[in-house]
Every structure is written in structure tokens, then in C-alpha cells.
Amino acid sequence: MKKQKATSNDVARLAGVSRSTVSRAYTPDSNVSEKTRQKIYKCADEIGYRPNALARSLISQRSNIIAVVIGDLINPFHALATQQIVERLRDMKLVPIVFQIGQDAATKEYWQAIEEYQVAAILITALNVTEDVQSAIRGLDTPCILFNRSLAEVDLPSVAPDLRQGGHLAATHLVKSGCRRIAIVGGLAGTATAEQRMNGFLSGLEQAGLEPFKIVSGNYRYEGGAKAADEIFSADTWPDGILCANDLLAFGLIDQARKAYHARIPEDVLIVGFDGTPNSAWGAYDLTTIELPLDSMLTSVARMVDNIVNDKPTGETEEAFACRLIPRSSSRRSTNR
Amino acid sequence: MKKQKATSNDVARLAGVSRSTVSRAYTPDSNVSEKTRQKIYKCADEIGYRPNALARSLISQRSNIIAVVIGDLINPFHALATQQIVERLRDMKLVPIVFQIGQDAATKEYWQAIEEYQVAAILITALNVTEDVQSAIRGLDTPCILFNRSLAEVDLPSVAPDLRQGGHLAATHLVKSGCRRIAIVGGLAGTATAEQRMNGFLSGLEQAGLEPFKIVSGNYRYEGGAKAADEIFSADTWPDGILCANDLLAFGLIDQARKAYHARIPEDVLIVGFDGTPNSAWGAYDLTTIELPLDSMLTSVARMVDNIVNDKPTGETEEAFACRLIPRSSSRRSTNR
DNA sequence: CTGAAAGCGCTTACAG
DNA sequence: CTGAAAGCGCTTACAG
Incomplete structure (x- = not known):
């Protein structure tokens, strides 16, 4: 047959x-x-x-397979980034073999199983690169690159957005828009990215002499945003501005705030998201957001991968690219205020 | 080093x-x-x-690499499905190597490049499997499986939802809800999936003795839905129900209908989407939708892949699973109507 | 249960 | 510009 x-x-x-x-x-x-x-x-x-690409790899001792370790594709930014990475690799005649990150990512076995495929490099785009995951990564034979997250503590090459700057930008924007009672919905506890975003928010407020009106923990997911809305809007006093650690949280927060508390946006409260997902432009939200510099990051990571594959010197091992504010109506101070 | x-x-x-x-x-x-x-x-x-997995494959003449050909991950259903496929493969000790479908998918070279990696099977989840793509696939040495789309014309194993039944379900639902002027926003022209959904819509209307109030072409994307809203709501008479070929179209349509035409949903018009994306449950839309039977499809495709990998007889080459209607407020007949 | 031998499909010095 | 030879890291009959 x-x-x-x-x-x-x-x-x-x-x-x-x-x-x-x-x-x-x-x-x-x-x-x-x-x-x-x-x-x-x-x-x-x-x-x-x-x-036969396999035989070729075996004899020539060089592989054009790149492992891509992904997280949750429900997050539209991750979905978009993953797709773009696949395309960029293809442009470089490289081929991605993809792994889902999970509980077992904290074990050495997880990463060794990846190495069995003789991948030239491991690209990690997953969100939750926790402490134990990091120590599992350490000591691998294969070069690892962190995409869209920087672990200052570990000496891993990484390309990342300047989340602190982005957070600062968001906070300053709300302050300039006249907000004085600014609440914060944080990201997934224990992750470096959540911490950096939070630091940025706080530094922006501090610079304006403001204390956060309220800090609520989120988890980067829609449901977390809805829950945060309950915590925030069930209180007697509402904030006049809310900083969300990512767009997904903002969507959940906005929907719940409108539905359950009849909050008007932006009349009652201004809202800023984070990530610059395509969805943020959707009419239902028209969300002001901090756009992550996806293109720059892709170009940078492509160069890093190229260096590794072609045995060129690696160059700098960490880059952070500036974020940009996309102003939309969710934070437009209403004239009749 | x-x-x-x-x-x-x-x-x-x-x-x-x-x-x-x-x-x-x-x-x-x-x-x-x-x-x-x-x-x-x-x-x-x-x-x-x-x-060394490569050496092992080479000598044993069997591969545990599966090619997954994906389409646009902006579509949340595709993103979800892709993620789940990766997980299912992993459960089977299989490893996905992913390719993005593109213009060149109509060339034999595209598919041969995939075959170089000695993949055990090719899983196609991309949307736009056009005529010329099909003929490029024909004659490959590697078994192909179509996921979430069935090409009745080609004798390719496929697991698919019963889109016609789903479309029928959607149309019948609107009819039962009292709609008499039902508009249709179609999917990407020239794709089999769009055609099947449309056929289902039409057969549902026909059964009720109804002609479609209006048919507008979409493209399965948010922007297409917004454009469709312009076509539909700029007219003197509005429909009282709209069938959208997928959720993304419905989102764009709803946002634009509300914003630009102050249409109220469901008071002025009932709306039904298609796919059952996680986003359809979002508060801003609370969209009635036709849920695709993702779990059944995954289980089925997992079995097919398992058969191929383990040289077991393939069994039936096509399965279609029934869709389910998720009723939500976007199609709830308002009491004060 | 274990080992020696052959061989998967290819690349790459080496010699011409 | 081309060929003969060695060898990448492994598996699998075959014989014991």
C-alpha cells in the first residue's frame, strides 16, 4: 500500500x-x-x-528544528505571537515542534524529552515560567530563549517588552486624564510579568503622588476580570480609573461592571488594558491598551535564533522593547463630566 | 562550550x-x-x-512526529482546537511539528517539504483548503487527516461537525423564536465549510416556508461582520433575526449594529453565531451559538492518528458529529415585544 | 536475557 | 567538479 x-x-x-x-x-x-x-x-x-531531513540532521549534526513551548492559546496575544513565530521560523527555513507547558515543566524529564528531538533551540513563550521551571531548564544542553518574558534572575537570553515602562505609561495616562482614585487589577500571582506590570503601575501612581485606590488580584483571564469587577464595584465608592494587567482581564471587568453594576465607561470610570490584542479594538470595548512591541520582539528573537543555528556569536542576551499606548474611548474623558 | x-x-x-x-x-x-x-x-x-529520537526514527522506520497544518489562530475556535490537538498528541506520546498554511499550499513542494520530516501523518486544521490545495495533497506518501472540515469530494479521512445540521438548528431556532425576516451573513466564499453552513441555514428557513430576508457575504472575520452590519442596518427595513456563519462575524456585526445603528439585541433583532467559542459567553455579546462538538472530534481524530501510527486498520474515513445549540440572551425573545 | 553485526538515509573530508 | 569510504546514533533480526 x-x-x-x-x-x-x-x-x-x-x-x-x-x-x-x-x-x-x-x-x-x-x-x-x-x-x-x-x-x-x-x-x-x-x-x-x-x-530525508532526519537522516540529514543525524549525519550533519545540525538541526533545523526549533522547539516552541507554548502556554494558553485562549489568550489572544499568545495565539497571535505563536502564529507569527511559526511564520518567522518558516522564513528562516526552520521548523517548529511545539510543546504545551504544564505541571511537569518543573521536571528535568520534560525538557529532556524535548531535547531528544535534537532541536537547535528552545523558544519559551509560555506565561507561567515559575521558579521550579527555571531550575529545570538550567543545565540543559540546548540553548533556550525566553520570548515575551524576561527573567532577570536567570541568565537566559530573552526578548521582552519593557513592562515596567508600559505599566508606568498606563498609570500616567489615567492620571493625566484626571483620575484620582485608581484601582489596579493585577496579573497572575507569582509570575515575573505580573510583577513588572504592577511595578510600572505603582511607579506611575507614585510619581503623581497617588496611592492605589484598591488592588485586586487577577489571573490574566476573562473570568478573573469579571470577579475583580465584583470586588471593585460592590463597594460604596467606585474608583474613577482602573488599570488592568492585561486586555482579557479588562474585557471581563468591563462586561461585568456594565451588566451587574450599570457602570458606564468612560463616564463613570476610565479603563486601560495591557497587551494590545486585536480584540481591544472591538467596538464593545474600544479599549485603551498598552501595546506590546510584537514586531520588534519577533525580529529580535529571529536574530537570536539565527545566531544560534548558524553558530554566530549570540550578542546581547537580553533586550527590552518599549511599549506604546493606544488611546481609545475606554479612557476618553467624557466632555460632560 | x-x-x-x-x-x-x-x-x-x-x-x-x-x-x-x-x-x-x-x-x-x-x-x-x-x-x-x-x-x-x-x-x-x-x-x-x-x-536520539531522530536516529531512532531513522533506523526503526517509524516516526512519532505528526505534522499539524494550521490556519489563522486569530480565530478563537482554531486557537482552542490547536491547543487541544497538541495536548492530545502529547498524551499519545506524539509530537506535533506545525506549519502555517499559505499561498504555497497549492504547490506540491509545500507538502513535500513537510514530508521531509518523515511525519507519520499530516493533520490539516486550516480553514481554507481550496480546490488547488486538495489536488496538491493528492498523491502524497503520507496519510492526511482533515480536522474540522470534510471534503466530500476528496476521499480523505476527515472528522467534521455536521455543519448542515448545525445551520439547520440555528435557523429553526430563530424561526421558533418568532423571526420572520431572517438575514444571513455567510462565511468565506469558496470554502466547503461556508457552503455547508449556508445550506443548513437555508434548509431551516425553507422548512418553515421562509425565504432569506437578505444574504450578505462575510469572511469569518470580525471586520466582515462589521461590514455586514452596515449592509443590513443601513436599509429601511431591518431583519428581525440574523444567522452568522461564525461567532467572529457575529461579534463584529453586533458591535457595529449597536454603535452605528443603535440596534438593540435582542429587542430589535435576534442573533445567532456559530462555533461556540469561549468568547461567545462574554457578557458584551452573550451570544446564542451553535457549538461545534470539539471533544468528540478530538477523540475521533486521536483514534485515527493512533490507527495510522500503529498500523491498525483505519476504519471509517469520515465522521460527522452533531452540533448543539447554546441558547443565550442574544436570541432570547424579549417579553415586552 | 544478552551481544555482534548489519544497516536506516544521508553528509563530508579526502583524493583525484 | 566528482566518487569511494567512513560514519551520525540508533534498532533489530540472528544466534547463543
């Missing part, structure tokens, strides 16, 4: 050349006459030959 | 056994005494040995 796959031997025989020459025909910049190369391609096509 | 990876030879030497025995220690159900197996594991751990 399943036909036997053609090998380079078959092509060689058919083309009347050696296996070596067939191999060269498929290796860029190698010494083959254009004439034989074309002849080989033609023969190959005839019998449906394609080089 | 990069330390030389340990091989089975190194372990064999250290443990005082042959390479064959080391190999057996890592092969389930093979003949090794438990004692030597443990000794081997211990030695392996000492020098950080892990079997």
Missing part, C-alpha cells in the same frame, strides 16, 4: 552519478555543475525523491 | 553492557532484566544520556 520512499541511492542510480553528488545537489553553495544538478532534480522528481 | 552529547555507546561502556541492551532498556516490552534496565538508567542519568 504505502510505497517505499525513494532514497538518494535511487536517484543516483537513475541519474548515473554517485550518492555524494546527489547530496551536493541539495546542498546550497556546494560544488556541482548546474547541468548535473538539473539532471538530478529531474530524476528526483520522476521517482518522487525528497531528502 | 556546547558539551558533546552522550550516546548509547557511552552508556553501554559505563554500564558494562552492549549497545543493544541499552537500546532495549529504552524500548517498552523488550527483553531486558529489570536489574540491568535500572543499572542502565542510572548510568544514563549520570552522563545525561537521552536517546
Whole structure:
């Protein structure tokens, strides 16, 4: 049923050349006459030959497989980033093999299983890179790169947004818009990204001489935002501005605030999200948000991966790119206020 | 810098056994005494040995790599499905290597490049499997499975929702809710899934003796829904119900209808989406939707893949699972109507 | 239960 | 520009 796959031997025989020459025909910049190369391609096509990437990796001791460790794709920013990473890798003739992060990511076995595939590098885009995960990563043979998160503590190459700056930007924006009672909905407890966003928020408020009106813990998910709304709007006094650690939280918060408390946005309260997801532009929210510099980060990580794959010096091991505020109506001070 | 990876030879030497025995220690159900197996594991751990999956595949002529061809992860259903597929594969000790579908998917080269990785199967979850893509797939050495789409024309194994039934369900629901002027926002032109959804809508209306009030073309994206709203609500007469080919279209339509035309949902018009995305439950929309049977589909595709990987007979080559209506407030007939 | 030998499909010095 | 030879790290009959 399943036909036997053609090998380079078959092509060689058919083309009347050696296996070596067939191999060269498929290796860029190698010494083959254009004439034989074309002849080989033609023969190959005839019998449906394609080089075996596995055998090639094995003998040449270099792999064009990159492991991508992803987190929750429900988060639209992660979904978008993952898709773009796949595309960028493809542009570099690299191929992603993807793993979902989970409980077992704290074990050495999890990462060794990845290494079995001889990946050239491991790209981690998952959110929850906790302490124990980090120590599991340490001591791997394979170079790791952190995407969209920086672990200042670990000396892992990483490309990350300047979340502190982004948080500061968000807070300052609300202050400038006239808010004085600013509440904060935090991100997933225990993660570095949540901490950095929070630090940014706080520093922005502090600079304006403001204390946070209230701090509520979130978890980066829609439901967490809805819950946060309950905590915030069930109180006697409402804040006049709310900083959310990501867009998803803001969506949940807005929906619940409107539905259960008839809060008007922005008339009653201004809201700022974080991530710059495509969804933030949706009419129901029209959410002011802090846009993460996805393109810059992708370009940077592409360069890092390229360096690793081509044995070039790695260069700087950490970069942080500035975030940008996208002003929308969720934080537009209403004229009739 | 990069330390030389340990091989089975190194372990064999250290443990005082042959390479064959080391190999057996890592092969389930093979003949090794438990004692030597443990000794081997211990030695392996000492020098950080892990079997090379590539070499293993090469010699054993079987691969546990599965190619997953994805489409647009902006679509939350696709994002969710992709994530779940990755998890299911992992449960089966299989590993996904992912490719983005693109223009070049209509070329044989695109698919042959995938085959270079000796994948055991190709799982296609992308949306736009057009005619020319199909003919490029034909004649591949590797078994392909269509996920979430069925191409009745091609004899490719597929697991799909019964979209026609789902569409019928949606239409009938609106009819029962009292709608008589029902508009339809269609999916991406030229795709089988859009056609099936449309057929379902139409058959539901026809059964009630209704003609569609208006048919507008969409593209499965948020922006398409917003545009459709303009076409529909700028007219003198509004429909009293709208069937959207997917949730994303419904979101865009709802937002634009509310914002630009002050349409009230469900007071002025009932709306039904399609896909059962997590977002449909969001408070801003609370969208009645046709839920795709994701779990059943995943279980089915997992079995198909398992059959292929383990050379078991494939069984039926096409399954269609029933969709379910999730009633929500976007289609709740208002009492004060 | 274990080992020696052959071989998966390829690349890459080496020699011409 | 081309070929013969060695070898990447492993598995699997075969023989014991």
C-alpha cells in the first residue's frame, strides 16, 4: 500500500552519478555543475525523491528544528505571537515542534524529552515560567530563549517588552486624564510579568503622588476580570480609573461592571488594558491598551535564533522593547463630566 | 562550550553492557532484566544520556512526529482546537511539528517539504483548503487527516461537525423564536465549510416556508461582520433575526449594529453565531451559538492518528458529529415585544 | 536475557 | 567538479 520512499541511492542510480553528488545537489553553495544538478532534480522528481531531513540532521549534526513551548492559546496575544513565530521560523527555513507547558515543566524529564528531538533551540513563550521551571531548564544542553518574558534572575537570553515602562505609561495616562482614585487589577500571582506590570503601575501612581485606590488580584483571564469587577464595584465608592494587567482581564471587568453594576465607561470610570490584542479594538470595548512591541520582539528573537543555528556569536542576551499606548474611548474623558 | 552529547555507546561502556541492551532498556516490552534496565538508567542519568529520537526514527522506520497544518489562530475556535490537538498528541506520546498554511499550499513542494520530516501523518486544521490545495495533497506518501472540515469530494479521512445540521438548528431556532425576516451573513466564499453552513441555514428557513430576508457575504472575520452590519442596518427595513456563519462575524456585526445603528439585541433583532467559542459567553455579546462538538472530534481524530501510527486498520474515513445549540440572551425573545 | 553485526538515509573530508 | 569510504546514533533480526 504505502510505497517505499525513494532514497538518494535511487536517484543516483537513475541519474548515473554517485550518492555524494546527489547530496551536493541539495546542498546550497556546494560544488556541482548546474547541468548535473538539473539532471538530478529531474530524476528526483520522476521517482518522487525528497531528502530525508532526519537522516540529514543525524549525519550533519545540525538541526533545523526549533522547539516552541507554548502556554494558553485562549489568550489572544499568545495565539497571535505563536502564529507569527511559526511564520518567522518558516522564513528562516526552520521548523517548529511545539510543546504545551504544564505541571511537569518543573521536571528535568520534560525538557529532556524535548531535547531528544535534537532541536537547535528552545523558544519559551509560555506565561507561567515559575521558579521550579527555571531550575529545570538550567543545565540543559540546548540553548533556550525566553520570548515575551524576561527573567532577570536567570541568565537566559530573552526578548521582552519593557513592562515596567508600559505599566508606568498606563498609570500616567489615567492620571493625566484626571483620575484620582485608581484601582489596579493585577496579573497572575507569582509570575515575573505580573510583577513588572504592577511595578510600572505603582511607579506611575507614585510619581503623581497617588496611592492605589484598591488592588485586586487577577489571573490574566476573562473570568478573573469579571470577579475583580465584583470586588471593585460592590463597594460604596467606585474608583474613577482602573488599570488592568492585561486586555482579557479588562474585557471581563468591563462586561461585568456594565451588566451587574450599570457602570458606564468612560463616564463613570476610565479603563486601560495591557497587551494590545486585536480584540481591544472591538467596538464593545474600544479599549485603551498598552501595546506590546510584537514586531520588534519577533525580529529580535529571529536574530537570536539565527545566531544560534548558524553558530554566530549570540550578542546581547537580553533586550527590552518599549511599549506604546493606544488611546481609545475606554479612557476618553467624557466632555460632560 | 556546547558539551558533546552522550550516546548509547557511552552508556553501554559505563554500564558494562552492549549497545543493544541499552537500546532495549529504552524500548517498552523488550527483553531486558529489570536489574540491568535500572543499572542502565542510572548510568544514563549520570552522563545525561537521552536517546536520539531522530536516529531512532531513522533506523526503526517509524516516526512519532505528526505534522499539524494550521490556519489563522486569530480565530478563537482554531486557537482552542490547536491547543487541544497538541495536548492530545502529547498524551499519545506524539509530537506535533506545525506549519502555517499559505499561498504555497497549492504547490506540491509545500507538502513535500513537510514530508521531509518523515511525519507519520499530516493533520490539516486550516480553514481554507481550496480546490488547488486538495489536488496538491493528492498523491502524497503520507496519510492526511482533515480536522474540522470534510471534503466530500476528496476521499480523505476527515472528522467534521455536521455543519448542515448545525445551520439547520440555528435557523429553526430563530424561526421558533418568532423571526420572520431572517438575514444571513455567510462565511468565506469558496470554502466547503461556508457552503455547508449556508445550506443548513437555508434548509431551516425553507422548512418553515421562509425565504432569506437578505444574504450578505462575510469572511469569518470580525471586520466582515462589521461590514455586514452596515449592509443590513443601513436599509429601511431591518431583519428581525440574523444567522452568522461564525461567532467572529457575529461579534463584529453586533458591535457595529449597536454603535452605528443603535440596534438593540435582542429587542430589535435576534442573533445567532456559530462555533461556540469561549468568547461567545462574554457578557458584551452573550451570544446564542451553535457549538461545534470539539471533544468528540478530538477523540475521533486521536483514534485515527493512533490507527495510522500503529498500523491498525483505519476504519471509517469520515465522521460527522452533531452540533448543539447554546441558547443565550442574544436570541432570547424579549417579553415586552 | 544478552551481544555482534548489519544497516536506516544521508553528509563530508579526502583524493583525484 | 566528482566518487569511494567512513560514519551520525540508533534498532533489530540472528544466534547463543
